[in-house]
Amino acid sequence: MNKIDLKQTYLDFFKERGHKIIPSAPIIPENDPTCLFNTAGMQPLVPYLKGQVHPEGKRLADVQKCFRTNDLEEVGDKTHHTFFEMLGNWSLGDYFKKESITWSFELLTKYLNIPIEKLAVTVFKGNNIVPADTESADIWKSLGINENRIAFLGEEDNWWPNMELTGPCGPDTEIFYWRSNAPVPEKFDTKNDDWVEIWNNVFMQYNHEPDGTFSPLKNKNVDTGLGVERVTAILEGNTDNYQSSIWKDVIKKIEELSGLSYNDELYTASMRIIADHIRAIVMISGDNSGVKPSNKDQGYILRRLIRRMIRHAKKLNINIESNWEEELASIIINQYKIYYKELEENKATILEVISNEKVKFNKTLEKGLKEFEKVTKDIQNNQIDKDTAFRLYDTFGFPIELTEELAKELNLKVDVEGFKQKFEEHQEKSRAGAEQKFKGGLASTGEMETKYHTATHLLNAALKKVLGPHVHQKGSNITAERMRFDFSHNEKLTEEEKQKVEDLVNEYIKMGIPVEKLEMKKEDAINMGAEAMFLEKYGDIVTVYKIGDVSLELCGGPHVQNTSELGTFKIKKEEASSAGVRRIKAILEN
Ligand code: SER
Numbered sequence: 001m002n003k004i005d006l007k008q009t010y011l012d013f014f015k016e017r018g019h020k021i022i023p024s025a026p027i028i029p030e031n032d033p034t035c036l037f038n039t040a041g042m043q044p045l046v047p048y049l050k051g052q053v054h055p056e057g058k059r060l061a062d063v064q065k066c067f068r069t070n071d072l073e074e075v076g077d078k079t080h081h082t083f084f085e086m087l088g089n090w091s092l093g094d095y096f097k098k099e100s101i102t103w104s105f106e107l108l109t110k111y112l113n114i115p116i117e118k119l120a121v122t123v124f125k126g127n128n129i130v131p132a133d134t135e136s137a138d139i140w141k142s143l144g145i146n147e148n149r150i151a152f153l154g155e156e157d158n159w160w161p162n163m164e165l166t167g168p169c170g171p172d173t174e175i176f177y178w179r180s181n182a183p184v185p186e187k188f189d190t191k192n193d194d195w196v197e198i199w200n201n202v203f204m205q206y207n208h209e210p211d212g213t214f215s216p217l218k219n220k221n222v223d224t225g226l227g228v229e230r231v232t233a234i235l236e237g238n239t240d241n242y243q244s245s246i247w248k249d250v251i252k253k254i255e256e257l258s259g260l261s262y263n264d265e266l267y268t269a270s271m272r273i274i275a276d277h278i279r280a281i282v283m284i285s286g287d288n289s290g291v292k293p294s295n296k297d298q299g300y301i302l303r304r305l306i307r308r309m310i311r312h313a314k315k316l317n318i319n320i321e322s323n324w325e326e327e328l329a330s331i332i333i334n335q336y337k338i339y340y341k342e343l344e345e346n347k348a349t350i351l352e353v354i355s356n357e358k359v360k361f362n363k364t365l366e367k368g369l370k371e372f373e374k375v376t377k378d379i380q381n382n383q384i385d386k387d388t389a390f391r392l393y394d395t396f397g398f399p400i401e402l403t404e405e406l407a408k409e410l411n412l413k414v415d416v417e418g419f420k421q422k423f424e425e426h427q428e429k430s431r432a433g434a435e436q437k438f439k440g441g442l443a444s445t446g447e448m449e450t451k452y453h454t455a456t457h458l459l460n461a462a463l464k465k466v467l468g469p470h471v472h473q474k475g476s477n478i479t480a481e482r483m484r485f486d487f488s489h490n491e492k493l494t495e496e497e498k499q500k501v502e503d504l505v506n507e508y509i510k511m512g513i514p515v516e517k518l519e520m521k522k523e524d525a526i527n528m529g530a531e532a533m534f535l536e537k538y539g540d541i542v543t544v545y546k547i548g549d550v551s552l553e554l555c556g557g558p559h560v561q562n563t564s565e566l567g568t569f570k571i572k573k574e575e576a577s578s579a580g581v582r583r584i585k586a587i588l589e590n
Helices: 006-014 043-049 097-111 132-143 228-237 245-258 263-284 297-317 322-335 347-377 387-393 400-409 416-425 430-439 447-467 495-510 522-527
Strands: 059-067 085-094 119-124 152-154 169-177 195-206 212-229 473-477 483-488 515-521 541-547 551-553 569-578 581-589
Touching: 006 059, 006 085, 006 097, 006 228, 006 387, 043 059, 043 085, 043 169, 043 212, 059 169, 059 263, 085 263, 097 132, 097 169, 097 195, 097 212, 097 447, 097 541, 119 132, 132 152, 169 495, 195 228, 212 228, 228 245, 228 322, 245 263, 245 322, 263 297, 263 322, 263 347, 297 322, 297 347, 322 347, 347 387, 347 400, 387 400, 387 416, 400 416, 447 483, 447 495, 447 551, 447 569, 447 581, 495 569, 515 522, 522 541, 522 551
Parallel strands: 119 152
Antiparallel strands: 059 085, 085 212, 119 169, 169 195, 195 212, 473 483, 483 581, 515 541, 541 551, 569 581
């Protein structure tokens, strides 16, 4: 078995080649209305790929916590995960194709010892915007990749992210590995699934504007991404990702808790689901954004993960009332705290979140399963009707996806559309909104979003002034239509307090205060009393936005130049978000 520590080898390699290793951004993106979670290493770097100067320089590398919901139902097989880690290296207007490709090749073949015979690559064949990428192909050839192993493909395969999404984009070259014991075919057949993609190097030269045009970016950038789980399994010679060293301890613990074997096909899928979900649950609830299980947005996903995990633990006859979830969570925290130290700091919260949700769900799970059995016994049309699906949700706490999963096991369908209607009738529109957001892509920061962004800083400052210094930002979400701001505070705001806060923000706007962008050492910013929501996100040099004497906050921007640009600020709603956290919804009017 290959004992290489992939993450450390990767980061050391790029550090030696002039890259600054930056910390992973939180798994919950800040101020990005289009996505609930970070889904790729480049996502938090979008402003810098668009031309903003990164305080750490032009060469960056990191390991980023990522979470994708689109594969959630697929988890259970050999290769799918919800949470995963992405290694990436970036050039912000510095090196381009030659260095990028050469270094990828060098790392793979010399440091990770992958034989060149097992590699193949794809490059962009060109379209009406960009010509074929013969330059990349030539570089690959010069490194010894045979012409037979280079495939030219179109924009569906070799353009990132795709031709529809707005934001930074460009052609890419993807590196594939022959993951099979069969002899490596001479010619690279991109349709053969034994060739698996291991690394994607994107050459970002364009910004896809909201009006549909592709304008050249200020800089030619490189953005690469390599999935840790897949490549670790490959290096260790596994075709089942869950048998790699990443999962060894957690699977062993699940076997121990259940007294069952991973190799027993009856239980393998449930074990993979528990292993995947507990890791995702730890990462989401351990993020400094303080997400708690709820019926909307990230909180809903967290709830689904915990409840699905519990249901599979039950299938394995694990005693739900024992502290099994704590034992599993502790393994994950220990394994990952070197890279994500917030997991250790938030350990008590993580354990509390899982155990509270477990107690809540455990009360109704048994009864819900009985109810499910009862209704499915003499079912009509092989379909669970909307009223039953809604009752399972409302009374027994079964997320609709859980009902669907149970139904699938009996070859039954669920009237999901009908359920959704009922759900909407019950005025819980937010989950549907959340689904929309998963479909969304990268953030586009328009004029209105920028205004709202600055307004969050003013609101944060006003709240502190009216309610006290204990107020800190706990989260925010911005669209072109409105802003949402979560902050630490224990009580509902009185009408008077709300009015005072609103008036104060409007006063700051009227004062026409310039918004200044400063760069300083993180230490100095903290000493100056700057607000910071996600300290771990920032490197040693930080960007701080100063709004006169009103506000000083660590932030990546963007912001307006002067507060007078904001119009009139109006609080629309004030409500509880989770324990000790309040939420304000507000708009800006002209
Ligand atoms: N953004 C590209 C990806 O996610 C490369 O990092 O594949």
